[in-house]
Amino acid sequence: MNSLICFGLLVFGTGVCLGQKPHPCRSPPLLSGSMTVTAKDGHAWAFAKYRYDAFGQRIRLWEFGKSDSKTFHLNMLFLFREGLVYNIDYRNKTCQKNVLHSTFHPSEIPRNASLLSQVILGGSSAPGEGLLVNTWTGVVHETQGKYMATVTEFGCIPVSLLYYTPEKGWVITSYFNAVTGIEDPEQFIPPSFCTDIQTEEETLDFFSAFL
Amino acid sequence: MNSLICFGLLVFGTGVCLGQKPHPCRSPPLLSGSMTVTAKDGHAWAFAKYRYDAFGQRIRLWEFGKSDSKTFHLNMLFLFREGLVYNIDYRNKTCQKNVLHSTFHPSEIPRNASLLSQVILGGSSAPGEGLLVNTWTGVVHETQGKYMATVTEFGCIPVSLLYYTPEKGWVITSYFNAVTGIEDPEQFIPPSFCTDIQTEEETLDFFSAFL
Numbered sequence: 278m279n280s281l282i283c284f285g286l287l288v289f290g291t292g293v294c295l296g297q298k299p300h301p302c303r304s305p306p307l308l309s310g311s312m313t314v315t316a317k318d319g320h321a322w323a324f325a326k327y328r329y330d331a332f333g334q335r336i337r338l339w340e341f342g343k344s345d346s347k348t349f350h351l352n353m354l355f356l357f358r359e360g361l362v363y364n365i366d367y368r369n370k371t372c373q374k375n376v377l378h379s380t381f382h383p384s385e386i387p388r389n390a391s392l393l394s395q396v397i398l399g400g401s402s403a404p405g406e407g408l409l410v411n412t413w414t415g416v417v418h419e420t421q422g423k424y425m426a427t428v429t430e431f432g433c434i435p436v437s438l439l440y441y442t443p444e445k446g447w448v449i450t451s452y453f454n455a456v457t458g459i460e461d462p463e464q465f466i467p468p469s470f471c472t473d474i475q476t477e478e479e480t481l482d483f484f485s486a487f488l
Numbered sequence: 489m490n491s492l493i494c495f496g497l498l499v500f501g502t503g504v505c506l507g508q509k510p511h512p513c514r515s516p517p518l519l520s521g522s523m524t525v526t527a528k529d530g531h532a533w534a535f536a537k538y539r540y541d542a543f544g545q546r547i548r549l550w551e552f553g554k555s556d557s558k559t560f561h562l563n564m565l566f567l568f569r570e571g572l573v574y575n576i577d578y579r580n581k582t583c584q585k586n587v588l589h590s591t592f593h594p595s596e597i598p599r600n601a602s603l604l605s606q607v608i609l610g611g612s613s614a615p616g617e618g619l620l621v622n623t624w625t626g627v628v629h630e631t632q633g634k635y636m637a638t639v640t641e642f643g644c645i646p647v648s649l650l651y652y653t654p655e656k657g658w659v660i661t662s663y664f665n666a667v668t669g670i671e672d673p674e675q676f677i678p679p680s681f682c683t684d685i686q687t688e689e690e691t692l693d694f695f696s697a698f699l
């Protein structure tokens with residue numbers, strides 16, 4: 278009976294009966310876009326532009342935000358292969374270089390993630406009214422933190438990430454204005470005034486850019 | 489100079505120089521879809537399917553959720569023109585009828601709202617990867633509550649609503665799977681076992697369905 282219904286539907290060209298179950302996916306290796314991060318029940322937030330290069334394992338961030346009633350501006354370059362993170366101040370032409378504790382994680386839905394839902398944000402009655410997204414949940418092995426990650430069905434573009442640990446509470450990240458590719462690869466090269474500086478003793482991890 | 493650049497861009501057919509500033513808009517008068525509501529820092533939540541008829545000023549909700557550690561199921565019909573709200577229990581064939589305190593507000597961005605941002609959720613490098621949305625902020629005159637409403641640029645389909653009052657804190661609503669139209673208009677007619685019942689003394693407002 279089911280296959281008869283499927284045949285009927287296929288006449289209309291929908292193709293929904295072919296078992297198109299969503300699969301964990303990996304985002305494009307080169308991405309440029311923007312994101313907002315909210316934590317501490319809204320008392321800490323940041324807005325960032327990012328450039329992401331999974332081939333070279335490099336991330337660039339231009340960020341401003343507020344945490345514990347203090348505003349901050351950050352201009353950071355993460356070079357995961359070299360294990361270095363640069364905190365760059367163009368106005369004063371100064372630079373801080375730290376050892377980067379984190380290993381590079383590509384933007385992806387892990388294979389052991391569980392599909393929570395597939396929905397259309399907005400609507401589906403006309404073109405441009407909606408976005409088909411998949412939401413996945415799981416636990417990060419290293420931290421035992423829970424996550425709920427939403428990516429587009431087409432292209433595996435990140436849309437939002439909810440991450441929970443008892444220490445940090447909920448950290449909510451929204452992604453938007455993503456473009457596949459890197460317009461200016463020089464943004465991954467530390468500026469000249471960063472070359473001859475000493476590495477600081479303090480080790481940083483990737484999350485230190487946000488919280 | 490600007491117009492020269494505009495001309496150059498128009499050659500590529502983008503048309504971005506025509507001053508396409510987003511305007512406050514009204515959602516389609518007939519909508520069917522789903523929504524989630526989160527309040528009390530995540531301690532209260534609800535999932536609901538809705539049918540919305542702005543012509544007849546009627547809303548139907550099938551809802552389940554959790555508030556103060558208690559789960560609840562609700563099946564509600566709001567008839568704003570008649571000033572009545574029905575709480576329907578199909579299993580026991582019982583019904584509760586209350587006077588509805590709220591007036592009908594169509595799903596729209598008020599004319600005095602301020603545009604906060606226009607972004608693409610997800611990305612714009614390929615079809616199906618992103619959704620162009622406008623986010624508006626303002627104050628609800630009656631309650632002095634602040635809101636941040638996101639709707640699609642094309643179609644004015646609701647995507648999310650953040651609403652804040654000092655008493656209730658943040659109430660976050662996400663909308664998805666919207667379809668323009670009503671598949672079964674009979675869902676706005678109270679079932680037969682609701683017809684001969686007394687109206688309860690307690691007056692309800694629309695928000696009592698969620699919090």
